[in-house]
Structures are given as structure tokens and as C-alpha cells.
Amino acid sequence: MQKLVLTEIQAFTKRLVRQAINALGGNRAAAEFTGIEGSELSRFASDDVDRHISLWRAMELDAAAGDPILKAWARRRGYEILTADEKTELVDNVNKLVGKLAHATANLQSHALEAASDGKATNNEIKETEVRAGAVIDVAEDTVRAITRLRVVG
Incomplete structure (x- = not known):
């Protein structure tokens, strides 16, 4: 089996998904908060699976986790989000x-x-x-x- 090669953006996004899942207490807790199946969350977070989270699902996950994805994307683009x-x-x-x-x-x-x-x-x-x-x-x-x-x- 050939190793999956992710683009920089894909790897960054998967890392942020992992951070959001961890912020919520793991896959099971994240699934409860978002309604996304835990197995699907695992695929979205895995660097070894060519499955990527959709924008609206990422925003659901992000909102439940306290916006780590949004804030990281803003920082990456040179912005800072303030409440x-x-x-x-x-x-x-x-x-x-x-x-x-x-x-x-x-x-x-x-x-x-x-x-x-x-x-x-x-x-x-x-x-x-x-x-x-x-x-x-x-x-x-x-x-x-x-x-x-x-x-x-x-």
C-alpha cells in the first residue's frame, strides 16, 4: 500500500481537526458535540486516510471546540481574531x-x-x-x- 502524500494545506487541516477533537476530549466527546460519527472524525484527522472534512463540518467541530481551527487559519493568514x-x-x-x-x-x-x-x-x-x-x-x-x-x- 502506497503512503498517502498530503499537501501542506491538507496536513495543516488534519492537524487542526485533531486539535479540535482533543479540545473536546477525544473522538467520542467530539461526536456527541457535533453529531459526526467518531469513525468519520478519525478519518478526517488521520494523515493516512484520503478523507477530508467539509467546510461546514469543520465549522461545526470548530464551534464546539472553541474555534481553534478558525483562529489557526487566521494566524496562518496574518490575522488575529478577537472576541x-x-x-x-x-x-x-x-x-x-x-x-x-x-x-x-x-x-x-x-x-x-x-x-x-x-x-x-x-x-x-x-x-x-x-x-x-x-x-x-x-x-x-x-x-x-x-x-x-x-x-x-x-
């Missing part, structure tokens, strides 16, 4: 980061004005200015990453 609660949490995080950015910027401005007030800067004042500027950069980069996660696709 409404996760999106709200991200927006709240952006708000907090903007507050931290304002605070870090104010600290840098205050220190720079104080360091320059006598017309000369000591080595310690320069080092502290660099530290405070680094804090601004770090928070600014965190803010950009958080905003990027809210990107609208399409």
Missing part, C-alpha cells in the same frame, strides 16, 4: 498606555527643563535624560503595538 470582550480589553489597554505615555513624556520634559535651567548639563543629568527618553520610547512602542492589534482588515 468583543478581548477587543474591549485592548481598547482599555490603549487608554492606559496613552496615560502612561503622557506621564513618561511629562517626566522627560520636566527633567530636560530642569537640566537645562542653569545652562549646563552634568553627566548624571544626561544619563537621566536618556533613561527618561527611553521610557517614553518604550511606552510609545507598546502603544503602537496595541493600536496595531486593533487594525481593521478590509
